[in-house]
Amino acid sequence: MNESTSTRQANPVAATVSLLAIVAVIVIGIRLGFGAQMSVFCAAIVSVIAALLMKAKWADIQKAGMENIAHYNMAFVILTMVGILIGTWLIGGTLPSLIYYGLDLISPKAIVPLTFILCSVTSVCTGTSFGCIATMGLALYGIGINLGIPGGVIAGAVVSGAYFGDKMSPMSDTTNLAPAIAETDLYSHIGSMLYTTVPATLVCVVLYYIIGARYAQDAYDAATVQLMQETLSANFNIHLICLLPLIMILVLAILKVPSIMAMGITAVVSAILAILTQGAALGDIMSVALNGYVSNTGVAMVDTILTRGGITSMAGTFALLLFAGFMAGPMSAAGILDAFVAILMRVVKSVRSLVVSTLIFGWGIILLTGNQMMGIVIPGKAMGQMYDQMDVHRKVLSRSLEDSATIFAAVVPWSTAAAYIMGVLGVGTEYIPYALLCYIVPVFSVLCAFTGFGIWDSKGEKKWAKRARNCGQRKGELL
DSSP: OOTTSOOOOOOHHHHHHHHHHHHHHHHHHHHTTOHHHHHHHHHHHHHHHHHHHTTOOHHHHHHHHHHHHHTTHHHHHHHHHHHHHHHHHHHTTHHHHHHHHHHHTOOGGGHHHHHHHHHHHHHHHHOOHHHHIIIIIHHHHHHHHHTTOOHHHHHHHHHHHHHHHHHHOTTOHHHHHHHHHHTOOHHHHHHHHHHHHHHHHHHHHHHHHHHHHTTOOSOOOOHHHHHHHHHHHHHSOOOGGGGHHHHHHHHHHHTTOOHHHHHHHHHHHHHHHHHHHHOOOHHHHHHHHHHOBOOOSSOHHHHHHHSBOSGGGGHHHHHHHHHHHHHHHHHHHTTHHHHHHHHHHTTOOSHHHHHHHHHHHHHHHHHHHOOHHHHHHHHHHHHHHHHHHTTOOHHHHHHHHIIIIIHHGGGOTTSHHHHHHHHHHTOOGGGGGGOTHHHHHHHHHHHHHHHOTTOBOTTSOBHHHHHHHHHHHHHHHHO
C-alpha cells in the first residue's frame, strides 16, 4: 500500500466477503455480456460501497483511487504509442510485407513447428493474438489441413504461437497491462518472462516437430498462400525495406532504449517509409495513427488483420486500466487488501508458495470469468504487497500473472478467447490438448519458484546468485 493512504486493516471476514462480492460482480457482468471494462466499472462501484460501509472516508477513497490510477500513466503513454505504431506499420506496408515473406517460408514437411514459429513471430510483431489467429493462423490452418494434418493439431500450434506474442510482445495489451498492475516497468517484465517462456518455446518446437512428422506429406496445395500473397502484393508495395521498423523495435528493445523513445523513433521511421514506399500522404498517415487503418482488399482473411491500429483502438484497454486502478483505491482505503493479504500470508510462507499461489489465483479467476484481463487485474492488485513483504521483485509477480492468466484463457472452453479461436478457425475443443505453450510455460514458472532461478529480490538482485554465494561462503568456513 502507498504510504500516503490509510493503513487501517479491515475485519478479515468483512474483507473476504467484500473481495468475493467484487469478484462476483465482475463474473456476473461478463456472463451478462457487459464486457471486461463495464464489469470492472460496476465492481469499482461495489468497492466504493464496501469501503463506505467499513467507515472509510470518501476523501481517503478518492485519494487512494487517484494514486492507483497515477501508477498507470506510463502504460497509458505506451499504449498510445502502440496504437500509432500499428497504424503506421499497416499503411507503410510493414505488416503486409511480414505476412507476405512469412508465407514464403512454409515447408510441408515441417508445417506444424513452422506454424508455431511463424505465428509466434507475427504475434510478437503485431502484439495481437486475435489478429494473428485470424490471418497468419487462419492461412496456416487451411494449409495444414490440406496437407493432412488433423485440425486440432494445427490449430493448437496456431494458438501456441499466437499467445507467445500476446505474452511477450511489447505491443500487446496484456504485456503492458501486467507490469502496470504489478507496478513494474515493461522491459523488466519482458526480461523476466524470458526465463520461463524461452525454454518452454524450445520444448514446444521439438514436440511440434515430433507430432507433425507423422502427418507430413509431400503434396502441397499452395492456393491459400497464393491468394494471400497476390492480395497483399496487389494492394501494397512489398519490399524487404518495409521490415526495417520491425527490426528497429526489436534492436532498440535489446539495447534497452526506453520504450517510449524506441516506439517514437520507430513511428517516425515508419511514417517516412510509408511516404517513400507506399506513396502515402502525410495527412493519411496522421489519420491512420489516430483512427487506425481500414483494409478493403475484398479478401476477408487479409482485411481482418489489416483493419486495426490507431490510438482509438486502445480505448478499451485505457478504460480497463482506469476502472481497475480506481477499484483498488477503496479496497486500500478500507484496509480490504491488507486484510486479505494477512489471510494469505498465513498460508504463503515461502517464495515457492507465493509464486504457485499467484498462478493458482490467476487460473481461478480465468475459470470463473473466462477473461484474461481479469486474471491479471484481480490477483495483481491483491498480491502486490505480498511480494514486497517477502522481498521478491514485482517483475516476478507480473511474469506469474502472464504465465497463468494470459495463456490459460486460450484453453478454457467458455472463455472469450476460446470462443474466438473456435469461431475463426472453425475447430472444436480438440485444439486444447495441442496448445502446448499454455501448459509448458507454467511448468517452468514453478521450476523457477522451486529452484530460485529467475527470482529477484525487491532491489533487483538475483536470488539464485545470492544463494550460490552463501553456499560458497559456508563451504569456505567448513574448510
